[in-house]
Amino acid sequence: MNIQINDENKKATRQSYGEALKTLGEKNPNIIVLDADLSGATKTSLFAKAFPERFFDIGISEQDLMGTAAGFATCNKIPYVSTFAMFAAGRAYDQIRNSICYPKLNVKICATHAGITVGEDGATHQMLEDISMMRTLPNMTVISPSDDVQTKWAIEEIAKVNGPVYVRLARLETPNIYQEANFTIGKGVQIGEGTDASIIATGVTVIEAIKAKQELEKQGIFVRVVDMHTIKPIDKELIIQCAKATKKIITIEDHSIIGGLGSSVCEVLAENYPTQVIRMGIPDTFGKSGKAEKLMEYFHITSQDIVQQVTGV
């Protein structure tokens, strides 16, 4: 995979989402968008401006938001639904489960402000359990993109999936990683061939893993990075292959280490190729207020933390 990191040009995946949604709206008249009073923050406002008749602001009522989207989906519309991850996966879990996933309705839940990288708003707004909750739901696809190119690909690609999808988006601005959108849902992206360790990352931590890889190379340690943009269905083959080929498996995520990417990897390896896994992420705790970058240091999910895990220093 051809990657080129440009630290000067950063963008949050929520912004990429808003831009992609507007493009998608131009191509597909069946796309409608619903939000719950957060369109400025989730960036659905970009769609709303372009297609006001296909945008529905449901107000501060996330349960109603999910149900209304389900109703549209029964009529063959493709609703993209946005609010913060906390209020989508958390507040409206029952509605997502019973009114969307059980009847397998074609609702695309694009939840922004996931993880501790929300920053200053603190624990009540830092969703750390959404991957866990969403991936246990039958019929659900869970995607957690890492950069602008991948997010735009995902937003367009999920319109072709017949069924519910949860997309996890971030507020933190991060550098673009990819040159081209050569991705497949359910297939992780392997970056590098190193055999000293595999760093399996998702979302905002992918760039940290890539930076750690570059840093380690200077020390003569060669790792591979896996960008696991699809959490469900998880890429079993690639995980097993990495466990066989590398000395260490490390997972890293801006999410609780319970139930998220780390757990998904452990499940695959426990059943197929028992291997020790180091899970980096938020331990069994809530987040806190602070600058996103500082919080990443506080919770040890930076490139430096990965370097330390790999070198044991």
Add this chain to the structure above:
Amino acid sequence: MKIQDIKQLQQIANHIRIQAIKQVYKAQSGHPGGSLSIADILAVLYFNQMNIHEKEPNNPLRDRFILSKGHCSPALYAVLAERGFLDKKELETFRTIEGKLQGHPDMTKVPGVDMTTGSLGQGLSVANGMALNSKLNHDGYRVYCLLGDGEIEEGQVWEAAMTANKYHLDNLCVIIDNNQLQIDGTIQEVKGLENIEGKWNSFGFHTIVINGHDIQQIIDAFETAKMTKGKPTAIIAKTVKGKGVSFMENNVAWHGKAPNDEEYHIAMKELGEEEEEN
């Protein structure tokens, strides 16, 4: 199919009651009380009001019905069978692992079921989505959503009521099965729930209070709703839980209980169903 004759519609309602009790008896599981209270409303909707066709259950221009109080599925399955969406034989498979007729309605399994329900309070939001779609496409179809009175204790119902008001969904008609009872007692005892009409009224709905067992009143209310422009309608149907079976009427014990052999025979007799001799 549009049946105008009141007597005929009453007979259909009676068939719904008989078939609902039969399903619950056969399965020895299910919710008879609330199924009996909505039988007359369903008879009018499916045989007098709704633009539907049993051969085209997914026609995009059809009227929609959501049974938000999904536990009263026996009545819904009965009316769908009566209307030809289902084979009546299938009613015998209610709540069995072999059958399609789940305890709560599943739109992916049963033709004519417009939405999967069961977790209370969720139907009205979905109805809004359907009604908004009708407006967006200029399809012209109407959406009906039946809620229990206990069910409106769920906060999502009022979130949805605000949405219906915001978008002036005059193609939406809500029916409240106001039978006064929920599992733990009366709606006053359990939640202090009063002035249902005032609540819907203040949320911007045109409200109509009727006797939910009077076929003519039910028809008139739906016709008034159709002519009401610029706002959604809420019909508060005063009903009797367990209507038609003396020992079930107004008795909260029959919310979710199956009759035994003796009770079943009495119920069938009271509903005028002649049983086959074994």
